[in-house]
Amino acid sequence: MLEVDSIKISVVIPIYNVELYIERCVRSLMEQTLENIEFIFVNDCTLDKSMDILQHVLEEYPARKKSVKIIEHKENRGLAAARNTGLNNVTGEYIIHCDSDDWIEKDMYEKLLRKALKTCADIVVCDFYDDYIGYSVVRKQPFPQESQECIKRMMNGELQCNTWNKLIARKLYERTKIYFPEGVNMWEDVSTIIPLCFHANIVAYVSEPLYHYIHYNTGSYLTRMNQSSLYNLIEALELIEVFLKEQEVYQQYAGNLCFMKLTVKLNLLLGSKGEQQKKWNNLYSEANIYIWQSTYISIYWKLALQFAALNMLFLFNIMAQLGKVLRSIKSR
Incomplete structure (x- = not known):
């Protein structure tokens, strides 16, 4: 060797x-x-x-x-x-x-x-x-x-x-x-x-x-999530989809890809409001059936995504605001 x-x-x-x-x-x-x-x-x-x-x-x-x-x-x-x-x-x-x-x-x-x-x-x-x-x-x-x-x-x-x-x-x-x-x-x-x-x-x-x-660099890309970052998530996901289709294996990974779509959708909804939030809530509807199968997303955010899937964004937003308060308390 x-x-x-x-x-x-x-x-x-x-x-x-x-x-x-x-x-x-x-x-x-x-x-x-x-x-x-x-x-x-x-x-x-x-x-x-x-x-x-x-x-x-x-x-x-x-x-x-x-x-x-x-x-x-x-x-x-x-x-x-x-x-x-x-x-x-x-x-x-x-x-x-x-x-x-x-x-x-x-x-x-x-x-x-x-x-x-x-x-x-x-x-x-x-x-x-x-x-x-x-x-x-x-x-x-x-x-x-x-x-x-x-x-x-x-x-x-x-x-x-x-x-x-x-x-x-x-x-x-x-x-x-x-x-x-x-x-x-x-x-x-x-x-x-x-x-x-x-x-x-x-x-x-x-x-x-x-x-x-x-996780405590307030200037990092992860902590500076903005509209550009959210569009980046959509672009990155599209690149993966295109790659899988080019390799002719899209169907083999379609179900797994839905878990990524849920992660992206959660970030999109948390980072937007009003008409933009409604628009993004229509994305990746095919992934909604996988909400409760995800092992990566917590039960709290699964419930929030379920409300969003039912077009009950007002309940999603209540949970989002409560989530901010809970994270603030935890970080003290």
Whole structure:
């Protein structure tokens, strides 16, 4: 078997307004036990001091200097475009993404690479931590070896479609010509990982949480849900549908896809009101029969979706307002 130090991996790190978090992220990258790593930082025209902090931290790791690339976007192009810029500049045999407000365990990349070399997997996945203020929750991600089952579980909401806990063989990107959909900055990973998994020959799993996904960055795409983000969800879902139809497997996954449609619909309804909410409530009506079969959506929100399916949006909105109050109380 090949030695891990003879194989290079490339890490793509988009940067945009993360000055409060980037130092911890960069230190966790620079202190990886794996030596042969290429770090590609993509500055998507950040408006804060993120790049100054990055440069300052890098000075403390001179041994890593030759392994670092910093690429500057001339204009803000969004998360998907930043990921693609990174992909277009990688030289490693394996590729992984890291969000610059998160951080990783020191041996994450070594463990993922060892698993990849041992199993000849195209994709290696690990568990991760959901980090909140004061506590963390381990999220198990037991990806099966069969790509078909992986896709179904991701669509069902049982497994996550994040890019940052998945080491992917560069040859898989090259063979499939799959890139992130530029302009789609919410669920851009969903519309990319599902096609990549579809084409993967082997998927391997490391049963250990190695990535820390933080939930308290108020400037992240996830916490800044706006109208553009909501349209991104619709676009991402459409891209997945188109992909499945092009591969002539749409019917095989149609039922599983309905669980994703419910997740999108819930976000659309929570983020809109008035006529726009009524319009979006008519979307994905075929998914309504799956409301009570979902294992990912809580009973509370299943009930809210059921009210929406019965065109009782006033009751949905009462539950939405109550949900905000409950989350506020829980976060104190």
